[in-house]
Amino acid sequence: xxxxxxxxxxxxxxxxxxxxxxxxxxxxxxxxAVIYKALRSPQFxxxxxxxxxxxxxxxxxxxxxxxxxxxxxxxxxxxxxxN
Amino acid sequence: MSPSVKSDSRFTPFAAxxxxxxxxxxxxxxxxxxxxxxIMFGVLFLFLGGVLIGxxxxxxxxxxxxxxxxxxxxxxxxxxxDLANQRLxxxxxxxxxxxxxxxxNEFGTLFVALAGLMNLVVILDALHRPAPRRNTDRRAxxxx
Numbered sequence: 001x002x003x004x005x006x007x008x009x010x011x012x013x014x015x016x017x018x019x020x021x022x023x024x025x026x027x028x029x030x031x032x033a034v035i036y037k038a039l040r041s042p043q044f045x046x047x048x049x050x051x052x053x054x055x056x057x058x059x060x061x062x063x064x065x066x067x068x069x070x071x072x073x074x075x076x077x078x079x080x081x082x083n
Numbered sequence: 084m085s086p087s088v089k090s091d092s093r094f095t096p097f098a099a100x101x102x103x104x105x106x107x108x109x110x111x112x113x114x115x116x117x118x119x120x121x122i123m124f125g126v127l128f129l130f131l132g133g134v135l136i137g138x139x140x141x142x143x144x145x146x147x148x149x150x151x152x153x154x155x156x157x158x159x160x161x162x163x164x165d166l167a168n169q170r171l172x173x174x175x176x177x178x179x180x181x182x183x184x185x186x187x188n189e190f191g192t193l194f195v196a197l198a199g200l201m202n203l204v205v206i207l208d209a210l211h212r213p214a215p216r217r218n219t220d221r222r223a224x225x226x227x
Contacts, residue, residue, distance in 0.1 A: 005180050010131070011171060013138035013183030013191065021186035027132055028194060034125035035201045038118050039208050047121070 029058035092211040099210040103158045106130075106202050109209030122205050129198035130157055137183040137191015139168045150192050156199035156206070164195075 005012070017024065033054035041047055095113065102109025107123030133141055142164040144151045154161045172178040183191055 005177065010134050011139050011167075012181050013140065013187045014136055015184075015187060017136060017190075018185060018187055021190055024136065024190045024194075028129070028190070028197065031125055031129035031132065031194070032197060032201060034128065035122055035205065038121035038125060039204065044117055044121075 025059060025062055026055070029055045029062075032058065095210060095212070098212075099206045102202070102206045102209040103156070105158060105160075106198075106205060109206065110212070113209065113212055115212070126157065126198050126202050126205070129194050129201065130160065133191045133194025133198065134164060136194060137188050138181060139164060139171055140181065140183045141188060141191035141195055143168055145169070147192065150196050153196040153199045154192075156203045157195070158202070161195070161199065 030051070033051045037047060037051050037054060041050065095109075098109040098112045100109075101112050105123070106126035107119040107121075110119035110122055113119075142151065142154055142161055144165045151161070151165065172181055182188075
């Protein structure tokens, strides 16, 4: 017999995110930008603005990389002759 | 004047040790309160975010030793989470139900590992960052 356990935050995984895993790139990029800008900014006047810009840059770069890989795998590689 | 005062950066191993013990503590020790608090927020955001997404299973010294090398750079919280993992998921039936799978496990593990790697950069920065001087902020503001 299987016992069903109640969901406990930080112990159980959030399985609902399984289909939306790619959106997790946004908080990941945000966390990296928060730390990087905290280290590199001499002043903190436009700190959060810089963090948001860097987050956008990381996400845009990842999307661009994904597009390049999709084009290479779906279009360019099938064009290579087999023999 | 001593050489340590002349040079731009000082060697501060105690601050680096504090930065490993708790993220951001090294910069707080160096008198950089805001920087330290932002670092603390950033590293804990990634660490707790990873554990929230993938559960306690994402920090696992036994089954993911290479990932744990990066995660251990977060400090004692990574070892504490691993200990919680070993205790909470020791029962095979409980482990089966609470184990994270596929993308959730990958992203949770990546969040915590990146928190550790970013904290390594923080530790190295705390090791060589100069303590703030009184006139630094005024001089910086005066510059265009």
